[in-house]
């Protein structure tokens with residue numbers, strides 16, 4: 157039976173780190189435009205908290221892409237289920253993810269978005285699991301580097317459950 161056995165990151169730890177990331181992004185983009193792109197569904201909670209810590213004129217948009225594990229790995233392209241509403245040509249774009257694991261989602265997505273001619277394209281992830289990386293992608297902002305455990309909460313699901321937890325927990329088969 158799958159159960160949340162431990163807390164990996166408390167609500168307070170996440171809140172403090174998200175505030176730091178927001179301030180860093182604010183500093184880096186001072187005086188510039190910024191389009192924050194959240195990747196659905198996992199990043200929705202993080203992106204909502206993150207933008208409230210960036211005191212700049214921020215625009216927000218969302219994309220939904222298909223999971224890896226089939227044709228995407230071999231074709232090297234990402235299946236877009238919901239595309240951006242806006243044209244990113246000439247804009248500073250910050251992709252916001254909840255977790256980077258194999259890196260395949262972002263490696264394919266950045267190829268697709270770079271081809272649209274943004275002024276800059278940066279990546280921010282709350283969690284980074286480097287142990288499982290298959291595609292080497294440059295990540296500009298990382299909340300926490302974590303060990304290879306299956307986690308849930310703060311937007312991240314297990315079979316669509318637990319996205320509403322305010323903390324990040326470890327799921328184990330007990």
Ligand SMILES: O=P(O)(O)OC[C@H]1O[C@H](OP(=O)(O)OP(=O)(O)O)[C@H](O)[C@@H]1O
Nearest residue numbers: 196197198223255256257258259260261
């Ligand atoms: O680095 P990767 O190995 O490609 O994995 C990371 C991706 O997997 C998760 O999304 P998921 O497909 O679970 O969708 P969800 O956000 O809608 O839950 C996560 O939000 C990333 O998009």
Ligand SMILES: Nc1nc2[nH]cnc2c(=O)[nH]1
Nearest residue numbers: 257305306307312313314
């Ligand atoms: N729920 C969940 N999804 C993931 N996708 C990649 N890594 C994870 C993880 O640890 N938990």
